[in-house]
Structures are given as structure tokens and as C-alpha cells.
Amino acid sequence: MAAREIPMDGVKTERQKGELSVEFAQKIVSILHEVTGGNVNVMGRGGVIIASVQTERIGSVHEGAKRIMAGEISELAVTEEMAASMTGAKAGYNGAIEFEGRRVGCIGMTGDPERAKPLQKLASVIVQEELAKEALLQERRQTLNEMADEIEGISDQIRVLAINGSIQAAKLGDKGAPFKVVVAEMSTLAGEITATLRRIRMEAEKL
Structure with missing residues (x-):
């Protein structure tokens, strides 16, 4: 089978700056391996394998993924013949991971390219969904933290009023004497708000 490369024209430099965390990449590998039963690799900046079913490959550079991350191509089918002359590559199908207009990584499925291609496409869809979930959770965390910051500001104002x-x-x-009663209530309220803030921030961290 002849090698097939799909060029990616006009890739912007900023797309090369995105990268996946090792933790997220390994999570993706585990999910995809369970779903497809195949060997999965996730590559980050520079084509470095950051997660793989074959853990001994982690840290090595995948030559095909390096080209994908550099924006030269968007997908690459690697035959056994090609793999023999490439650095860190095995036969399979590799494709870019795009999210919100950025090239954040590359995912590859090992095996015969023709058979690996549909699995790689499925893997890309799963990755997109997982990235969307992560982005949504991050947005929720940010919203909760912003709300907590606003409430903390109100709590600080109450404390200042109580002191004055x-x-x-x-x-x-x-x-x-009547003012002392009000001041005591304000101090108690400020304390309750602080306790609530702690709970909000703890819940945000759990997301």
C-alpha cells in the first residue's frame, strides 16, 4: 500500500503552541484502548509521545507526528515499509487533534493503515468530546471561583463595617449597646460567608 499524506495548508503558528497534559492524554489512551482494543498513542508538541498503551514508547519522538504538529500535514498513513525508515514510528494511521481552532496534539492507531484509519477517526471524535467536557468543567470552575471572589469582596466589606x-x-x-448587637451579628455573618466560600472553592476543585 502506498503512503498517503494529506497536506494541511495555511496552518497558523499559534496552532503549534497548544499541547495536551500527560494526565489528560493518558486518560484518552485508556478510554480509546478500552473502546477499540487497539494500540493508541497520543503525541504532543514536537511529536513527542506523551501517552501510549506501549509505555516504553513514551518520551520518544514520532517522526510522522512531528510533521503533523509542525503543520506540514494533517494526517499520515504509515506502512510497514515507511515505518522501517522513520524515527519512532510504527505502521498505523495518525491524525491531528484540533480543538477550538488550535492544533493541540496528534493521535495515532497502530496497525494496518487501512484498518487503523476508521479507528483513528473514531478516536478523534472521542478526543473532541473529552476535550469539550474538560473545557466545560474548566468554565464551571472558573465561574464558581469568580462568584467566590465576588462574595469574598462582600464579606471583606462586612468585616470592615463591623470593625468600624x-x-x-x-x-x-x-x-x-444596640450597635454592639448589630456588630456581633455582622461578624457572625462574615464568618458564615467565609465558611460558605471554603465550600464553594472545594466544590470547584472537585470538578
Whole structure:
């Protein structure tokens, strides 16, 4: 079978800057291996294999993926003959992982290119879905943290008012007794808000 390369014209430089975390890549490899039963590799910047069913390949450079990450091509079918003359490559099918207009990685399925191609396409779809889930969770975490920051600002204002109220109540002596009650309630409220903030931030971290 002849090698087939699909050129990727006009790839912008910024697309080469995205990369997948090792943790996320390994999660993807595990999911895809379970679904397809095949050997899966995920490559990041420079074509370096960052996750693989064949763990001994992690850290090595996949020559085909390197070209994909450089924007020279978007997909590459590697035959046994090609693999023999390529660095870190085995027969299979490799394709770019695109997300939100950025080239964030490359995923490859080992095996006969014709058989590996549909599995690689399926893998790409699964990766897109997982990336979308991760992005949604990140957005939710950010929203919760922003809400927590706003509430924290309100809590700080309440504390300042409580301190000022306490000072004024002290100046009034016995006449300031009613203010002391209000100040105590404000301090209690500020404490409750702080406790709620901790819970919000903890929940955000769990996402």
C-alpha cells in the first residue's frame, strides 16, 4: 500500500503552541484502548509521545507526528515499509487533534493503515468530546471561583463595617449597646460567608 499524506495548508503558528497534559492524554489512551482494543498513542508538541498503551514508547519522538504538529500535514498513513525508515514510528494511521481552532496534539492507531484509519477517526471524535467536557468543567470552575471572589469582596466589606461599627459603639459607651448587637451579628455573618466560600472553592476543585 502506498503512503498517503494529506497536506494541511495555511496552518497558523499559534496552532503549534497548544499541547495536551500527560494526565489528560493518558486518560484518552485508556478510554480509546478500552473502546477499540487497539494500540493508541497520543503525541504532543514536537511529536513527542506523551501517552501510549506501549509505555516504553513514551518520551520518544514520532517522526510522522512531528510533521503533523509542525503543520506540514494533517494526517499520515504509515506502512510497514515507511515505518522501517522513520524515527519512532510504527505502521498505523495518525491524525491531528484540533480543538477550538488550535492544533493541540496528534493521535495515532497502530496497525494496518487501512484498518487503523476508521479507528483513528473514531478516536478523534472521542478526543473532541473529552476535550469539550474538560473545557466545560474548566468554565464551571472558573465561574464558581469568580462568584467566590465576588462574595469574598462582600464579606471583606462586612468585616470592615463591623470593625468600624465596633469602634463607634465603644465611643458611645452604654448608648452604643444596640450597635454592639448589630456588630456581633455582622461578624457572625462574615464568618458564615467565609465558611460558605471554603465550600464553594472545594466544590470547584472537585470538578
